Amino acid sequence: MVPFEYYVALSGLLMVLGFIGVIIRKNIIAMLLSTELMLNAVNIAFVAFDMKLHDVVGQVFVFFILTIAAAEAAIGLGLIIAIYRMKKDVDVEKLTELKG
Structure with missing residues (x-):
């Protein structure tokens, strides 16, 4: 089984990469993908803490x-x-x- 810390580190890395993508990119589509x-980084963190706390x-x-991400993307x-x-x-x- 993968240790809990790896999931949290992956989540943090994805969050930082997404934030950098929103800040640096000039294209709206790239900014949407970074968002x-x-x-998804938040989702990984939630699942990791869910596994840790057995909840x-x-x-x-x-x-x-x-659900909100799908609506936001559309x-x-x-x-x-x-x-x-x-x-x-x-x-x-x-x-x-x-x-307008």
Whole structure:
């Protein structure tokens, strides 16, 4: 069995990589993927603590987070497609206007 600390370290590493991806990337799609990576890092942490504490609450939280992540991805991709159709680009720095 894999030790608990490995799961927590993997979760922390994925969270840091996702955060760096959100900060550094200029493309909205890459930022959305980095956000999904951070949500998966939280899921790994919940499952790891669930295994450590022998409780089912972590798995319930993971189920809700996966549901929210799926909705966030669908809405985010819909917005990205709408922005691309209007501006012909998905670069964050070029999207400065808020008027419709």
